[in-house]
Amino acid sequence: MRLKTYTVHNVTQAIPMIKRDLGEDALILNTKKVKIGGFLGFFQKERLEVIAAVETIASEKKDRIETIHTESESIKENEVSVLDETENPLVQKDENLDELLNELKSLKQFMFQAIDEDRLPETLKALRKKLLSQGVTDEIQSELLGKLMLVLNEHPNYTEEKIHALARKEIIKLINAHKKRPSRRKVDIICFIGPTGVGKTTTIAKIAADYLLNEEKKVGLITSDTYRIAAVEQLKTYAGILNMPIRVVESSADLKAAMDDLSDCDIILMDTAGRNYQQQQYIDDLKEMLSEKMKIQINLVLSLTAKYEDMKKIIDNFETIVMDQLILTKKDETSSSGAILNLIYDYSIPIRYIANGQNVPDDILTVTPELIANFVLGEDENV
Ligand code: GDP
Numbered sequence: 001m002r003l004k005t006y007t008v009h010n011v012t013q014a015i016p017m018i019k020r021d022l023g024e025d026a027l028i029l030n031t032k033k034v035k036i037g038g039f040l041g042f043f044q045k046e047r048l049e050v051i052a053a054v055e056t057i058a059s060e061k062k063d064r065i066e067t068i069h070t071e072s073e074s075i076k077e078n079e080v081s082v083l084d085e086t087e088n089p090l091v092q093k094d095e096n097l098d099e100l101l102n103e104l105k106s107l108k109q110f111m112f113q114a115i116d117e118d119r120l121p122e123t124l125k126a127l128r129k130k131l132l133s134q135g136v137t138d139e140i141q142s143e144l145l146g147k148l149m150l151v152l153n154e155h156p157n158y159t160e161e162k163i164h165a166l167a168r169k170e171i172i173k174l175i176n177a178h179k180k181r182p183s184r185r186k187v188d189i190i191c192f193i194g195p196t197g198v199g200k201t202t203t204i205a206k207i208a209a210d211y212l213l214n215e216e217k218k219v220g221l222i223t224s225d226t227y228r229i230a231a232v233e234q235l236k237t238y239a240g241i242l243n244m245p246i247r248v249v250e251s252s253a254d255l256k257a258a259m260d261d262l263s264d265c266d267i268i269l270m271d272t273a274g275r276n277y278q279q280q281q282y283i284d285d286l287k288e289m290l291s292e293k294m295k296i297q298i299n300l301v302l303s304l305t306a307k308y309e310d311m312k313k314i315i316d317n318f319e320t321i322v323m324d325q326l327i328l329t330k331k332d333e334t335s336s337s338g339a340i341l342n343l344i345y346d347y348s349i350p351i352r353y354i355a356n357g358q359n360v361p362d363d364i365l366t367v368t369p370e371l372i373a374n375f376v377l378g379e380d381e382n383v
Contacts, residue, residue: 001053004018006050006052007048007050008047009048022052026150028050029051029142030051031050033046033048120145120149123152123158123159123160124148124163126160127144127148131145131338133378134338134375134378135338136341136342137346139345140174140342144170144171144174148166167377168373171369171377172373174341175341175372176369178345179351180348181350188268188294189269189270189297190207190296190297191270191296191297191299192269193272193299196273198302198303199330200271203327203353204221205235205238205361206361206362206364207353208242209242211266211267212242212244213361217266219267220261221235221238221247221269221270221271222249222259222262222270222271223246223271224270225271226273238360272289273285283321287320298323298324298325299352300314300349301327302315302328302329303328304329304330304334304336304340304354305330308342311339315343324349325349326347326351328343329354332357332363337375337376338376340372340376353366354367
């Protein structure tokens with residue numbers, strides 16, 4: 001990210017400078033009135049300090065902070081000064097890009113919090129309220145509102161509808177910028193992990209039915225969820241209805257044998273025990289089970305009814321297991337969808353499906369950026 005501070009007469013004066021220096025994607029993070037010049041505190045002039053930023057590609061290692069004044073005590077009107085990068089203590093941390101990015105993240109958050117609610121244009125207040133009610137993080141709000149403030153500065157007459165449409169576009173852009181493309185590699189087995197009760201087994205049945213009915217694939221099922229008799233029975237019931245072979249496994253040797261048994265299947269889906277994800281033993285058991293040399297796609301299943309902080313804890317707890325995709329369930333039980341956007345922004349793990357009900361096989365949606373934008377903006381509530 002590049003960050004620049006301009007001291008100008010008004011925002012209109014700063015906009016062409018921001019565009020010239022930081023490009024079209026730049027956003028205004030904050031504005032505040034400052035007093036400059038004068039003598040012994042007298043004859044000071046009031047100016048506006050505008051802080052603008054633009055994301056840059058991390059690998060370019062271009063991150064830096066520059067300060068530009070169009071007017072100050074020692075600088076004449078419209079003269080521009082750029083701080084030498086080596087003078088800037090933040091720039092010296094360029095070696096440690098992560099640390100620098102974290103600092104900028106908190107700075108961005110701090111600046112967002114400093115945006116005076118009363119100074120937010122009316123057209124953006126409703127949007128901010130919506131994002132807040134959906135549980136979208138401050139950081140994402142700051143990015144979206146900052147971009148829209150920049151647009152509104154140029155087009156103050158834009159209506160709330162127009163701003164809403166632009167917000168939708170920006171959300172889609174944000175998702176596309178943060179989401180990793182799902183891997184297309186061929187896998188031997190698709191494995192579903194996650195806390196107990198989130199809907200893993202139900203979701204597996206929905207996905208299995210989709211492969212069978214819509215893609216005409218031969219699907220095999222495996223479950224290692226032997227901790228609950230009911231869980232095995234539940235998957236067996238679905239296997240019976242869908243006429244699919246099923247194997248129950250308790251060790252990596254069992255798993256190898258089951259894979260051999262199901263070798264004529266096009267796709268194998270595996271349910272796992274949903275024990276307490278906070279128990280290291282659960283993670284270790286999973287790793288041990290999946291240690292066979294096979295191409296595994298790991299799907300972490302999380303319920304949207306959980307608090308975002310708890311979802312983060314779960315993902316962080318699984319950090320030693322490489323996750324390929326996320327599946328979110330129980331969308332029908334919550335009206336707040338911000339976590340979907342937050343997860344993409346914070347973790348960049350592709351979200352493949354959103355389950356929105358208990359009905360097998362119907363209550364599952366394939367995720368697109370447009371669908372997420374609709375959810376976050378409170379549209380398609382009935383989906
Ligand atoms: P598991 O322990 O993770 O395998 O969870 P289950 O598949 O057994 O599901 C636990 C409960 O959540 C069951 O009552 C399911 O019917 C219910 N469930 C699963 N997915 C959804 C969903 O998307 N929406 C709602 N409302 N309930 C769901």
